[in-house]
Amino acid sequence: MVELEPIVGRYITLRIEGRDYRIYFEEAGEGTPLVCLHTAGSHASQFRHLMCDPAVTDRFRVLAFDMPWHGKSSPPLGWQDEEYRLTSDFYVAVIMAFIEGLELAEPVVMGCSMGGRVVIRLAIEHGARLGAVIGLEGSDRPAPWYHNSWTDHPEFVNGDFCVGLVSGLCAPQSPDAFRWETLWHYYQGGTGVFKGDMHFFRTDSDYVARSGDIDTTACPVYLMTGEYDYSCTPEATLATAGRIPGAEAIIMKEVGHFPMSENPAVFRTYLLPVLDKILARP
């Protein structure tokens, strides 16, 4: 008998903005819920290492779902006649529907990239119901590093292009196996899905006017960014933390835009102390 990983995958149907979405999620561990949000154009497998780390799963119930249109989650009925465009409202609605649907009490929400952006809005609007938020490669406003016209380029729906666009966001020190697995997730994306996520990430996620309203005594905010990330730069993360009283920013050495999947061994050395602090709260 081969060894089974501790990760278990399940399907649920959530009603979001008046439509049904069949959602795939994975989980492992027991304890405080830790809801993980994948990056644009990818899926929840990015968190597989975390779900196999007893230092995390001994204390946390780690859950990661594929966003609608991503991974093994389905697009809604009628998708074939629609253009997928992720909005800030829809993104928040999906996350809250997942938390409420599984009756997760005071979950910690940790998102990366677009997930690291949306946790800012979650903390603004739903902070009282959350245990904490952790923004990986996160900031409170878009900072495009390529021209908006690129998203209209025919190549933007092509996996090879998506990989070319994000390949440099991995740190050069990250192990080849994990770098290429991280990039493979971009090849797996449905046509136009990464592009649709960019609507949120580039044009519909400016929270800078409200990020200072976050009550970090109710919902602590941790922002963790890799030094090699030129999409969400360390400077952008530090500036965001500066606008949120009580937020803590951590810049990770030899890590890029995908810490949990490109270099899990290095990432855990930064994450475990943060998780310790969250559990130590009264």
Next chain:
Amino acid sequence: MLETLAARVNENSALIRRGGFMSGAFLIEIGDRGFHVSVDRGRITNVEEGPFIMRGWSFAIRAPESAWRKFWEPFPEPGFHDIFAMNRFGHCTVEGDVDKLLSHLRYVKDVLAVLRRAPDSAGDDG
């Protein structure tokens, strides 16, 4: 600095396959030295150093020699590890027919990366 580019690309069958739909020419500028790179279905057919007289190319990537040297380090420092990182932080410019670059993005990035020194190499600048 690009003397070995053609040989290193052309011996890499995976890279040639990836560039199978790429034909044309682009310009790499290293400081004030221009290098005109011709590609035929993923194979580098010619690398020629300027000066050029009204020579055509589809896109150009220009950076000071110091930036390229950092880019080709085994573990480049942050900001020099990718042409888009270099562009974002002002270490290089990308000009011309960007559509052509976008259509063959991973191939072009991989072509430039073949000149990156291996971590245990003594310092062959290629």
